[in-house]
Amino acid sequence: xxxxxxxxxxxxxxEPRGDDWESVAVFNPAAIYMKDKIHVLYRAVGEYYPYxxxxxxxxxxxxxxxxERFRDPCFVPEPKVWERSIxxxxxxxxxxxxxxxxxxxxxxxPPGGVRRRLGIPMPTDSAQPRTALAEVKDFHNFKRMGIxxxxxxxxxxxxxxxxxxxxxxxxxxxxxNWVGHGYNTSGPAIWFAWMDxxxxxxxxHKLVMQAEAEWEGEKLGAGPPPIKTDAGWLLIYHGVDKxxxxxxxxxxxDLKEPWQVIARxxxxxxxxxxxxxxxxxxxxxxxxxxxxxxxxxxxIFYGAADKVCCAAKVGLNELVASLVAG
Ligand code: BMA
Numbered sequence: 001x002x003x004x005x006x007x008x009x010x011x012x013x014x015e016p017r018g019d020d021w022e023s024v025a026v027f028n029p030a031a032i033y034m035k036d037k038i039h040v041l042y043r044a045v046g047e048y049y050p051y052x053x054x055x056x057x058x059x060x061x062x063x064x065x066x067x068e069r070f071r072d073p074c075f076v077p078e079p080k081v082w083e084r085s086i087x088x089x090x091x092x093x094x095x096x097x098x099x100x101x102x103x104x105x106x107x108x109x110p111p112g113g114v115r116r117r118l119g120i121p122m123p124t125d126s127a128q129p130r131t132a133l134a135e136v137k138d139f140h141n142f143k144r145m146g147i148x149x150x151x152x153x154x155x156x157x158x159x160x161x162x163x164x165x166x167x168x169x170x171x172x173x174x175x176x177n178w179v180g181h182g183y184n185t186s187g188p189a190i191w192f193a194w195m196d197x198x199x200x201x202x203x204x205h206k207l208v209m210q211a212e213a214e215w216e217g218e219k220l221g222a223g224p225p226p227i228k229t230d231a232g233w234l235l236i237y238h239g240v241d242k243x244x245x246x247x248x249x250x251x252x253x254d255l256k257e258p259w260q261v262i263a264r265x266x267x268x269x270x271x272x273x274x275x276x277x278x279x280x281x282x283x284x285x286x287x288x289x290x291x292x293x294x295x296x297x298x299x300i301f302y303g304a305a306d307k308v309c310c311a312a313k314v315g316l317n318e319l320v321a322s323l324v325a326g
Contacts, residue, residue, distance in 0.1 A: 002267035003322040005248070005300060005312035008064055012276050012308035013301075014042060014056075017320040021046040022056050025281055027303030028181055030089040030224070031290030032098065037061065040301060041089045041100065042309050044073060051110040052077065055102070057139050064292060064311055075100075075134075075142050076170050082106040087129070090289055091136065091226045092160040094169075098136040099198070101148070103156045105129045109168055111282045111306060125150045131158035131173070133198060145199045149173060157190075157221030157238075161258065162228065169195040170258055171202055172235070178205075185210040188219035190237065192259035206259040215239050215247050215268050223288035226253065227298070231320050232262045236288050236300060239268065246285040248269040248302065252323050263323040270302070270312055280305020284286055288294075 014026050022044035027041040038060040043053050054073035059066055070228055075085035079095040085108035090101045107126040115122060130153075135143040137316035149155035153175035161170040176188040183189075189210040211217045215266050216239020226233035232252035240246050247268035254260035290301030306309045 002265070002326075003314070003319060004272045005270060005314045008299075008311040009275065010064060011274065011310040011312075012304060013060070013064060013066065013311050014040070014058060014069070014309035015267070016044075016307070017069075021054055024048060024055060024177055025148065026309055027306050028088045028289045029290050029301040029303065029309045030091040030100070031299070032091040032093060033292040033294070034098075035095075035124040037067065038064070038299070039091075040290065040309070041074065041091065041139070041264065043087050043089065043303070048110050048114055048118055051085070051108045051114075053087045053108065055086055064299070066115060070140075072318070074140050075102075077104070078144070081144065083132075084108050086285075088156055090159045090224060092162050094160065094162050095164075099160055100134045100136050100142065101131055101158045101160055102134065103129045103158075104132050104147075113283070114281050128154040128175070129156055131155045131205050133160070146216055148195065148202055150175070150202060150205075151177060157223075159222045159225040161233070162225055163254060169198060171195055172222045172226070172258070173202065174219075175205075178220065183207070187217070188213050188221070189259065190220055190222055195212050208259045209237075209251060209255070209264065211239065211260055212264070213239070213266060215241050215245070216249060216269070217241055218244070220249075223248065223302075224291035224300070226258070227291060227316070228255070229276055229316065229320050231324055233258050234316070234320060234323075236269075236291060238287055242281075244284070245272060246287055248288050248300075250319060250323060252320065263326065265323060266326060269319070270300075272305070274304070276308050277304040280307030282306035286310075303321070
């Protein structure tokens with residue numbers, strides 16, 4: 001029996017609220033555990049067109065009881081740097097500082113299903129999504145450090161690893177258009193790169209993982225930043241099949257050379273089964289983006305159907321053992 005994540009009984013943990021910036025959808029949460037609390041940043045939408053996304057901020061206790069959810073968005077697009085939407089946050093603690101990677105675009109765009117339902121025409125042109133880095137001062141104040149991803153790359157699913165390796169910053173990314181001749185992959189894949197400084201660009205790109213199984217056959221991308229274990233970096237990722245179903249898998253990457261894959265889950269560890277994962281603005285999506293470690297337990301935070309935020313648990317040792325064994 002392949003290992004599966006166990007859903008939190010109180011799912012969804014966050015749903016759309018009010019009639020303003022977070023009234024349509026709240027999804028794809030990032031999470032970090034600090035000072036006895038779980039801090040969650042989530043992607044929020046307040047209108048289907050043009051589908052501008054902002055980040056909201058909520059605080060949970062260790063048992064996933066909601067302690068506080070802030071009335072206003074905590075991080076909003078800055079038009080001066082061509083941001084009109086802020087999407088899919090990931091949080092990494094590194095050397096005592098907290099960093100946010102986020103997808104940004106000057107051309108926000110509602111999902112295809114929403115367009116068809118509401119009669120919104122397809123865009124005639126749209127910019128490539130890029131990923132930027134910010135330092136998180138206190139979840140209400142952020143210092144932008146600029147775009148991290150290479151020019152021309154279509155980038156989501158970019159995560160900073162939580163420690164330097166050999167004096168450099170390791171990054172995992174997913175340039176969706178780096179496909180075909182010269183890239184050694186026939187579909188969007190997970191890549192590795194270094195950054196010499198956090199306000200610089202990624203360099204020395206290396207292919208990490210391309211699709212193997214049918215459930216990840218169309219594309220795959222990193223979830224939350226990897227967790228360090230004795231057996232390697234534990235990476236939770238998403239895979240998309242030809243019917244656009246998003247599932248979650250896990251892999252172990254070499255500690256010193258994280259572009260070397262030690263093991264990966266042949267089967268998904270989470271897939272859309274509950275109504276809140278099957279029905280929403282984009283059906284059949286589980287999209288992990290946050291992870292918190294409590295001793296031997298991992299809590300994984302994920303977006304469901306591009307509509308709500310959810311959580312699921314698994315034993316860390318149990319998950320690593322299943323990857324090593326499988
Ligand atoms: C991806 C991203 C995610 C989203 C997913 C499912 O390409 O846009 O933010 O959750 O598609 O729609």
